Amino acid sequence: MKYGVLGTGQVGQELSNKLVALGNEVCMGSRSQDSKEAKTWLERAGEKGKIGTFADAARFGEIIVNCTQGAHSLEALRLVAKKELNGKILIDVANPLDSSRGMPPVLSICNADSLGESIQREFPEAKVVKTLNTVNCRVMTDPGRVPGDHDMFICGNDDTAKKTVTALLREFGWKSIVDLGDITNARATEQLMPIWIRLWGKLGTADFNFRIVSDA
Numbered sequence: 001m002k003y004g005v006l007g008t009g010q011v012g013q014e015l016s017n018k019l020v021a022l023g024n025e026v027c028m029g030s031r032s033q034d035s036k037e038a039k040t041w042l043e044r045a046g047e048k049g050k051i052g053t054f055a056d057a058a059r060f061g062e063i064i065v066n067c068t069q070g071a072h073s074l075e076a077l078r079l080v081a082k083k084e085l086n087g088k089i090l091i092d093v094a095n096p097l098d099s100s101r102g103m104p105p106v107l108s109i110c111n112a113d114s115l116g117e118s119i120q121r122e123f124p125e126a127k128v129v130k131t132l133n134t135v136n137c138r139v140m141t142d143p144g145r146v147p148g149d150h151d152m153f154i155c156g157n158d159d160t161a162k163k164t165v166t167a168l169l170r171e172f173g174w175k176s177i178v179d180l181g182d183i184t185n186a187r188a189t190e191q192l193m194p195i196w197i198r199l200w201g202k203l204g205t206a207d208f209n210f211r212i213v214s215d216a
């Protein structure tokens with residue numbers, strides 16, 4: 001499969017490495033053609049890796065992954081022609097964190113809206129699937145870093161797209177995947193960020209996750 005990974009940060013690098021390791025081709029996208037971070041990644045990625053602009057990566061990918069800074073994800077995606085996203089799965093792992101007023105960051109979109117929904121509204125022909133945003137990037141691709149049973153959330157409007165992404169999550173090693181429903185549920189997973197950030201400070205490690213316990 002060909003993936004267009006939008007984002008050159010820790011998450012873009014971690015997911016790109018995993019996708020290549022699983023035998024996929026990846027084009028990592030950035031605002032510029034010659035991002036230093038993307039070039040460094042390419043040196044290690046080998047022949048299955050490519051780099052380019054966000055538009056190049058979206059054109060290349062059969063599946064797109066949004067790993068851009070959440071408060072600027074819409075700006076990043078607006079650099080991509082809508083037709084490059086039409087009909088494609090767009091996995092959104094971003095959180096709309098705003099650190100401009102200090103730490104800990106607040107959510108720039110919240111309550112009755114979410115980044116996932118905003119992306120879906122702006123790109124109605126894309127199949128937005130929100131997932132992986134509730135764990136650290138190392139845990140995204142290696143859930144075994146957290147001991148015991150723990151859960152990954154997924155939501156989106158298109159059931160077939162969610163099935164495809166669920167199969168990918170299983171390849172990453174996720175065992176328990178909780179489908180919350182349509183993309184409005186991105187409100188819930190993005191709004192886990194305030195507690196996630198505080199737990200990170202409290203626990204002193206990013207290797208933790210949420211576990212849902214019920215009698216259902």
Ligand SMILES: NC(=O)c1ccc[n+]([C@@H]2O[C@H](COP(=O)([O-])OP(=O)(O)OC[C@H]3O[C@@H](n4cnc5c(N)ncnc54)[C@H](OP(=O)(O)O)[C@@H]3O)[C@@H](O)[C@H]2O)c1
Nearest residue numbers: 007008009010011030031068069070072076094095136137
């Ligand atoms: N770090 C984690 O473990 C983790 C876990 C869960 C979710 N997330 C979420 O995943 C996303 C990526 O996180 P990250 O830590 O890898 O990197 P990040 O620093 O949040 O984002 C880096 C990417 O955002 C792009 N970007 C920054 N400002 C932009 C702007 N004004 N317009 C367009 N694009 C812009 C950068 O483009 P250039 O390449 O051009 O510089 C770069 O590709 C974030 O939304 C974050 O909340 C992170």
